[in-house]
Amino acid sequence: MHRVTAMSSNHPAVPAPSPPDPTRRSLLIKTYALAGASLLPALAACGGSDGAAGASAQPPQPAPASAPQVQADVGFQSVSTAARLDSRFTGLSYEKNKLAQPLFTGSNTALIQLFRLLGPGVLRIGANAVDRSSWNGAVSGLTPILPAHVDALADFLQATQWQLIYGVNMARNTTASAADEAAYVFGRLGSSLLAWEIGNEPDLYRRNEYRPDDWSYPDFRSEWRELRSAMSAVSPGVAFSGPAVAFDIRRFTLPFARDEGDNVSLLTHHYYRADRNDPASTLALLLRPDPVLLNELAVLVSGASQAGIEQGVRLAEANSFFNGGVANVSNAFGTALWVMDFMFNCAVAGCTGVNMHGGGSGPGYTPIADRNGVVVEARPEFYGMLMFSQAAQGLPMRGLVVAPSAVINVSAWGVQRADGGRNLILINKDDSRSVRMSVVTGIAADRYEPLWLRGTALSASTGQTLGGVAIGQDGSWAPQAQPPLIASDGELNVLLPPASAVLLRSL
Known part of the structure; x- marks a missing residue:
């Protein structure tokens, strides 16, 4: 969906100049x-x-x-x-409007079973739609998120034994509304709630016209702290994650780790190999190593460690090509092989988890295709994730x-x-x-x-x-x-x- 330079893992084996016998x-x-x-x-x-x-x-x-x-x-x-691997390393990420569909319910047996195949993992609800949603419909024109949606989500999490990173609108919200939502979600989800996430990709807020041209990281930090304080007061003991940045490590993610390391338990960042609209965004590119990814992982893991962030770094939204993926590339079998390389690269670099983004049934990326709240199929990428999860021990x-x-x-x-x-x-x-x-x-x-x-x-x-x-x-x-x-x-x-x-x- 969104952007971050980098990709997966391994380099083509090269011929040796004069191999030993x-x-x-x-x-x-x-x-x-x-x-x-x-x-x-x-x-x-x-x-x-x-x-x-x-x-x-x-x-x-x-x-x-x-x-x-x-x-x-x-x-x-x-x-x-x-980083030591277990089932929690593997995660999935969805747009928040999927709650209103609803996709995540205690009766969606096909989706529950697919999640169970991966083992108890981490679901992240947020992405672009988090800033286009509103608790109880408080903001006109945004997708209403209702208590009934959260009730259904609670049943789904109970059935799958997954934990949740729950996103709350930052772009168009008030502290009072954020606190109301947090209080209800906390009361219904309890121990299933791994962490809160506030907003989505704040480094793109100016580009998306959520904020004026002179808005920058200090403004983000001030707004984030206000919302965090309001939400923390009604959900004692629940951790926070952030900053859920698309690509700007130097001006957002690392300063955030330094400034808020005591207030978050998880440093989150997003990753996509490239833009789907770039003609160079091909399967061949996806399957080649991405040295930028390896460099970014090293910087992120080091930053989290220096800040003393307890659960380290999680790529809480990731997939092949942002803006929804490339048709007949992002849904091709090659992504099953790519996703294993990608997840292992993250693991050996010290990340504590990855959430592959998805949802819908179009020809772009999604591990699990769904339509109108019903599972359509497990896509090739899910096959690779399942093989990874079988090894992650x-x-x-x-x-x-x-x-x-x-x-x-x-x-x-x-x-x-x-x-x-x-x-x-x-x-x-x-x-x-x-x-x-x-x-x-x-x-x-x-x-x-x-x-x-x-x-x-x-x-x-x-x-x-x-x-x-x-x-x-x-x-x-x-x-x-x-x-x-x-x-x-x-x-x-x-x-x-x-x-x-x-x-x-x-x-």
Whole structure:
């Protein structure tokens, strides 16, 4: 919906100038991976790796014999900045007018089941529509948000066990109305309420003609404090998040962290790769690494840490291309692969969560398509989020990939579980080539349970499967059991078909 420079994760694996012989390379990878050090740094891609992915048994739908193959090696590296993963890392973000539709009710069983698939996560209600809504219809011309809408939301949260970041209008509101809304929401949602959010993308308020041309961060801070004080008085103990900025880190987000670090528990920012109206906003761009994202994450995480913000940084609104996404790009299978790279990049950088923005049934972005309050389908992006959530059980690790003979867009990620096991995700973002990969697992386990994510093509918007099956419109998902893949001396050999990914869980 809105804007922020940056994108996802991993770089295409690059050819090595003069690769060592395969036996020596394998030994080097094994040694460095087990030590948790960088593998072959001159050859390996950073920021989540590149290269290939694979596993030692054939996938449920083998690649056509005609698909050319690339050989690659991968290992995994611990990252000191990484934030521990659990189901709360994964989140969804919606426009506030979805409350009035209503979408979030205790009887919307399909949506409840889809949320449950991701595990107890974090829902954010706000976005552009928060400043176009009004509690009890107090402001004419804005979407009325009524107590009945909040009651239905409370039932939905109870059914899903999700927590909520709840947005309140800042652009056109009064402290009295904000306090009235906060009091009612607090009384109905109780412990489901993770944090308040005041306004949306204040760095765009002048552009959106909510404020005069001379309005700036000090004015925002003054208004934010007034609303916070009124809301806090009627909702004791509820945390605040902010500043929910679109892109202006230097003039809004970092000053806010410095000035209000004692008054917020969550520093929030938004992310989109680019503008949907830019002709360069293609699937190829989306699947390429975005170094700006990595730089911004480092700045945000450092700023939150210096300010002592308890729950760190959350990208509370994010997706592919702002202004709703690009048709046949933002809803394509490639986004399932992109979103995993994006979320892992955030995790290894130290973010504590991500909320993917969505809603509606148009050809742009949304993890879950809905129409008139009814679920239409789980889109490819949801498939990627579900695979991520299946792996999100510990400390994320960066995968390091070497593909000496070719440039190919692949990536690898790991999760070190508390039980000593590992979850490994391997992603092939090439549309025509398979990758045969030697994976140094870094642990002694010799059996790995596979979960395959497959699409018919990167550009396809239908036909994807996870665990060999599609996710039902009703939220049903029953993945097919697959035989375990067997490692030998800590190494797996995997053939990863074009446009696919696999999660390997050590047993």
